[in-house]
Amino acid sequence: MPTDLSTAERAFRPVHPPRVRLSDIARAVPALSVTDDAVVSGVCLDSRAVQAGDLYIGLPGARAHGATFSDAAAAAGAAAILTDDEGLAAAAATGLPVVSTTSVRAVIGDVSACVFGTQSDAPALFGVTGTNGKTTTTYFLRSLLNALGRSTGLIGTIEIVAGQTPIPSVLTTPEATQLHALLARMRDGGIDATAMEVSSHALDYGRVAGLRYAVAGFTQLTQDHLDLHGTMEEYFASKARLFEPETSRAAVVTVDDAWGRLLAARRRETGSHVLTLATRDDGAEADWTVTDVAAHGLGHEFTLRNATGDAVSARVGLPGDFNVSNAALALTMILASGIGVAALQQALDEQDPLSVAVPGRMQVISHRPAAVVDFAHNADALQRAIAAVRPASGRVITVFGATGDRDATKRPVMGAVAAECSDVVIITDDDPHSEDPAAIRSDVLAGARQAVTDQSLTTAVIEASPRAAAIRHAVQLATEEDTILVAGRGHETVQDVAGVDHALDDRTELSAALVAAGFTPIASNETSTTASEADGQRGEGVKSS
Numbered sequence: 001m002p003t004d005l006s007t008a009e010r011a012f013r014p015v016h017p018p019r020v021r022l023s024d025i026a027r028a029v030p031a032l033s034v035t036d037d038a039v040v041s042g043v044c045l046d047s048r049a050v051q052a053g054d055l056y057i058g059l060p061g062a063r064a065h066g067a068t069f070s071d072a073a074a075a076a077g078a079a080a081i082l083t084d085d086e087g088l089a090a091a092a093a094t095g096l097p098v099v100s101t102t103s104v105r106a107v108i109g110d111v112s113a114c115v116f117g118t119q120s121d122a123p124a125l126f127g128v129t130g131t132n133g134k135t136t137t138t139y140f141l142r143s144l145l146n147a148l149g150r151s152t153g154l155i156g157t158i159e160i161v162a163g164q165t166p167i168p169s170v171l172t173t174p175e176a177t178q179l180h181a182l183l184a185r186m187r188d189g190g191i192d193a194t195a196m197e198v199s200s201h202a203l204d205y206g207r208v209a210g211l212r213y214a215v216a217g218f219t220q221l222t223q224d225h226l227d228l229h230g231t232m233e234e235y236f237a238s239k240a241r242l243f244e245p246e247t248s249r250a251a252v253v254t255v256d257d258a259w260g261r262l263l264a265a266r267r268r269e270t271g272s273h274v275l276t277l278a279t280r281d282d283g284a285e286a287d288w289t290v291t292d293v294a295a296h297g298l299g300h301e302f303t304l305r306n307a308t309g310d311a312v313s314a315r316v317g318l319p320g321d322f323n324v325s326n327a328a329l330a331l332t333m334i335l336a337s338g339i340g341v342a343a344l345q346q347a348l349d350e351q352d353p354l355s356v357a358v359p360g361r362m363q364v365i366s367h368r369p370a371a372v373v374d375f376a377h378n379a380d381a382l383q384r385a386i387a388a389v390r391p392a393s394g395r396v397i398t399v400f401g402a403t404g405d406r407d408a409t410k411r412p413v414m415g416a417v418a419a420e421c422s423d424v425v426i427i428t429d430d431d432p433h434s435e436d437p438a439a440i441r442s443d444v445l446a447g448a449r450q451a452v453t454d455q456s457l458t459t460a461v462i463e464a465s466p467r468a469a470a471i472r473h474a475v476q477l478a479t480e481e482d483t484i485l486v487a488g489r490g491h492e493t494v495q496d497v498a499g500v501d502h503a504l505d506d507r508t509e510l511s512a513a514l515v516a517a518g519f520t521p522i523a524s525n526e527t528s529t530t531a532s533e534a535d536g537q538r539g540e541g542v543k544s545s
């Protein structure tokens, strides 16, 4: 998280700030009532990030009411305050013009769209949701759009690309105020298509309100984030919001799992455009189906077909059958946007856009032993990542941990999955946040040990901390025939322990441990860079989850 929120906020804003009257905003958003008029040049919902001339939005939160920070917002140069009945007194005490409404969160998207002029004029949006695969699919989408000659933006967990200056990403999906500012910045910079990740948190908190996606895409749904959503049904309901007709013009739904099939059926009932996609060879009926999957280098080649005989042949560079699914989703979203099969095939043949690397996603660090860093941080992803790296002979040594202050129910499940699928499991720390790292490890260990007992597994289960030591231990155990998978943190470069950020990059630690053990990692310039670095831009995408 950047320490200076105000500086970080500036990076989201259009180069030429808008000038909009409160009375005009109230005309566009009838739920608002305005007493004194004023001109605003931005919108912000955090007092620490306010820019001079902003409309500060004081909204009720889980820990505080934003209006209690009205004085700080005014001191930072806010020109007016938008809040609800509960916040009115604190807002009025600043002497600034106050705009009021009954539900602040419900209007943030529309107010932001009005201020930044993004209701009618913004890049075409390709939004991807699902438990796993969002980041990878958006990288594939952006690369495909570039190959088709579009000028593109990217919004997601690893980085935000909105022109020449990379913007560090803090959230997977930024706040609504920041999203509309970013889209205005992209539009002003000539970007005409943007690939973005849409998290379930964003859909729950109304962060994508006021946006209409050209195409929405669904990867899959498996257990995660139950701390926020409570049940899988609620989690699904959050994801499904992206597929409401008013939120997305066209939709592509992967129907490999029952959640996808339910989502597609619901969308079809509304009479809105939807294409279904089946990526596994299990006989599922769909508009587009993946066939003829064959290994190609570390990745795969495959064909995407529809019932009328159209076909697209593609190859994806990243390991893992799930990356065939992600690539097929990106391709089908492009087709759903109106691009023809012939134009897409030409771009694939001439530019090989699905060979793009994604930082920390199945990132290969060495070949003998095979050593891979991946972002799998829930049970389904971990199982698939281990299966993807399993060699014909040799053992799989898996190093991972679970995050603190997040869905604790997934910890023993991850432990069990790792024990079932690996030969050696080294359980270590991820981001403990405010929790005791030993207690988190113990939850994961319990699941792993239970699986070993229940299923009479021969898997070695080892506890090691800190994470760098666990990685070194994995390398010391490995022979050239083995595979090491370091899972859970992917591209991340800082570890949060009790509120203190420690530098920690699995790719660097693994590489150093391999060298120390006499192995040869591949050159760092052959491994993944961020999209902005690949575009020749300066800077680094950094994110804390």
Ligand SMILES: CC(=O)N[C@H]1[C@@H](OP(=O)(O)OP(=O)(O)OC[C@H]2O[C@@H](n3ccc(=O)[nH]c3=O)[C@H](O)[C@@H]2O)O[C@H](CO)[C@@H](O)[C@@H]1O[C@H](C)C(=O)N[C@@H](C)C(=O)N[C@H](CCC(=O)O)C(=O)O
Pocket (backbone or CB within 6 Å): 045, 046, 047, 048, 059, 060, 061, 062, 063, 064, 065, 066, 067, 069, 170, 171, 172, 173, 174, 175, 199, 200, 201, 202, 205, 545
């Ligand atoms: C759990 C969660 O998502 N919380 C969101 C929620 O916070 P909250 O209700 O606790 O807010 P609060 O702390 O009570 O503060 C109330 C208001 O006062 C403001 N404030 C607060 C302090 C101050 O000094 N000044 C100030 O103005 C806050 O900005 C907020 O607007 O409402 C805030 C305003 O919309 C969000 O910023 C905040 O997201 C926080 C930053 C967050 O970390 N969210 C994560 C979990 C998240 O969204 N993650 C998903 C991806 C998950 C995944 O797939 O792994 C993401 O899209 O990144």
Ligand SMILES: Nc1ncnc2c1ncn2[C@@H]1O[C@H](COP(=O)(O)OP(=O)(O)OP(=O)(O)O)[C@@H](O)[C@H]1O
Pocket (backbone or CB within 6 Å): 130, 131, 132, 133, 134, 135, 136, 137, 157, 172, 197, 219, 220, 322, 323, 325, 326, 360, 361, 362, 374, 375, 376, 377, 380, 381, 382, 384, 385, 490
């Ligand atoms: N389609 C998929 N199905 C299942 N697992 C996947 C899929 N795609 C990727 N994964 C696994 O999930 C991990 C995270 O992938 P990715 O970053 O693309 O997903 P994400 O949805 O953006 O995740 P997050 O929301 O946690 O940032 C990968 O490192 C890989 O292990």
